[in-house]
Amino acid sequence: MPETIYDIAIIGSGPAGYTAAIRAGQYGLKTALIEKDNVLGGTCLHVGCIPTKALLFNASFGTTSRSKGIRYRRCRRAQAELGGHPGAQVEDRDQAHQGSRFLMKKNKVETIRGYGKLTGPAQNGVLTVEVTAEGRATPLKAKNVILCTGSEARMLPGLEPGDQVLTNIEILSLKEIPKSLVIVGAGAVGVEFASIFRSFGSEVTLIEMLPRWFPIEDEEVSKELARAYRKRGIAFHTGAKVDKVEKSKSGVTVTFSVDGKPQKIETERILIAVGRKPRTDNIGWRKPRSSPTAASSRPTAGCRPPSPVSTLSETSCSELRNWPT
Numbered sequence: 001m002p003e004t005i006y007d008i009a010i011i012g013s014g015p016a017g018y019t020a021a022i023r024a025g026q027y028g029l030k031t032a033l034i035e036k037d038n039v040l041g042g043t044c045l046h047v048g049c050i051p052t053k054a055l056l057f058n059a060s061f062g063t064t065s066r067s068k069g070i071r072y073r074r075c076r077r078a079q080a081e082l083g084g085h086p087g088a089q090v091e092d093r094d095q096a097h098q099g100s101r102f103l104m105k106k107n108k109v110e111t112i113r114g115y116g117k118l119t120g121p122a123q124n125g126v127l128t129v130e131v132t133a134e135g136r137a138t139p140l141k142a143k144n145v146i147l148c149t150g151s152e153a154r155m156l157p158g159l160e161p162g163d164q165v166l167t168n169i170e171i172l173s174l175k176e177i178p179k180s181l182v183i184v185g186a187g188a189v190g191v192e193f194a195s196i197f198r199s200f201g202s203e204v205t206l207i208e209m210l211p212r213w214f215p216i217e218d219e220e221v222s223k224e225l226a227r228a229y230r231k232r233g234i235a236f237h238t239g240a241k242v243d244k245v246e247k248s249k250s251g252v253t254v255t256f257s258v259d260g261k262p263q264k265i266e267t268e269r270i271l272i273a274v275g276r277k278p279r280t281d282n283i284g285w286r287k288p289r290s291s292p293t294a295a296s297s298r299p300t301a302g303c304r305p306p307s308p309v310s311t312l313s314e315t316s317c318s319e320l321r322n323w324p325t
Contacts, residue, residue: 006032009129009142011116011283014042017148018100025107032140033109034116034131040100042150047169052192055172059199114138118145118284122308130284144308147285151276156184159245159272164252166271168193178202178268182254184242185273186213191225193271198234205265206236207256213238237263245270285309 007029010017017033018040024031039046104111114133121127129140153167161167166174168189177200183190186208198204206229208215212222213229213236229236237258244255251268 003141004030005126006030006110006140006142008032008144008146009034009116009127009140010146010148011129012042012148012150013037013040013100013111014148014150015044016150017042017146018103020146020148021109022103022107025104025109031109032112032142033104034112034114034129034140036113036115038113040104040111043152043168045100047172051172052168052189052196055196056192059196112140116140117282118309120284125308127308144310146310147280147283149279149283152279153272154275154277155272156242156245156274161272164247164269165245166269168273171269171271174269178251180251180267181205181269181271182207182252182265182267183271183273184254185275186210186236186238187216187273187275188214190271190273191229193273194229194234195232198229198232204234205267206234207240207242207254208236208238209241211239 008020008024009032010021010024011034013021013033013035017035021031021033033040037046042048044050101111112131114131117130117132119128119130119139126141126143127145129142129145131138131140153161153169155161155167159165161170163170171193177197180203181193181197182205183194184207186194186206190206190208191214194204194206206213212219213226214222217225226236237256240256240258242254242256243262244253246253246255248266250266252266252270254265254267254270256263256265
């Protein structure tokens with residue numbers, strides 16, 4: 001049988017990847033979507049935006065009920081929300097995955113489970129992607145490759161995520177609510193989880209290196225957010241530098257300094273929310289002779305992109321119809 005050569009192979013099935021795959025399929029391009037996890041959707045759908053917003057909504061009921069003098073059993077309610085109820089998250093995750101699968105099938109996109117990695121420059125206009133699944137590597141041929149491998153949480157030097165040191169992934173897998181939680185970083189991820197866990201009854205402390213909360217927003221927004229969180233009993237330290245994080249019998253000891261004065265906090269768990277970094281290790285994207293096309297310089301009508309290897313933002317998909325096939 002003749003070897004299959006795809007018009008486009010997309011590595012990563014997050015919002016950029018699955019959107020690109022759908023649009024490519026709609027334009028009649030033979031498309032392969034490669035995903036290392038057993039579900040489609042990436043960070044946003046499974047361990048990022050969507051589950052976090054759902055938790056924020058559910059947690060708001062706890063805050064509202066307490067304000068009305070209604071009490072509930074914190075542990076039972078919180079466990080149900082965070083995954084202590086075994087069926088809850090699996091059901092939601094499976095439903096989202098099946099929806100994505102349906103869209104791929106509808107638009108004639110072939111989904112391939114495995115870890116995708118470029119092997120080198122194009123040969124006769126065709127790139128090879130090595131797809132590894134269950135210890136077996138299989139070559140896949142494509143005229144164009146789109147890298148949509150997303151991002152991952154940054155960690156403080158010397159730390160690794162686990163039972164006590166958490167990122168956005170581990171914190172969504174907790175089986176019960178910690179009595180205390182320190183969050184390093186007061187950006188979007190930090191302030192969202194601070195609100196969620198305070199609503200569920202945790203004692204929450206936020207540590208931010210910059211002079212104010214939510215530093216990427218306007219100063220007025222930061223001030224209002226700080227006022228609201230202070231009213232809810234969330235402690236915070238700005239202009240603070242984390243010096244050391246040590247595991248202890250009771251959980252974690254966090255040593256930090258504010259204006260050069262050292263302080264210590266004992267906490268059951270710590271969430272590291274100091275930003276994201278691109279997931280570009282071990283995907284072979286440095287091997288092709290041309291660097292990936294930036295989303296801002298995507299191909300325009302009638303023009304071939306500078307390289308058959310491209311990165312793609314969610315808004316770049318409208319130009320796929322102009323790619324060479």
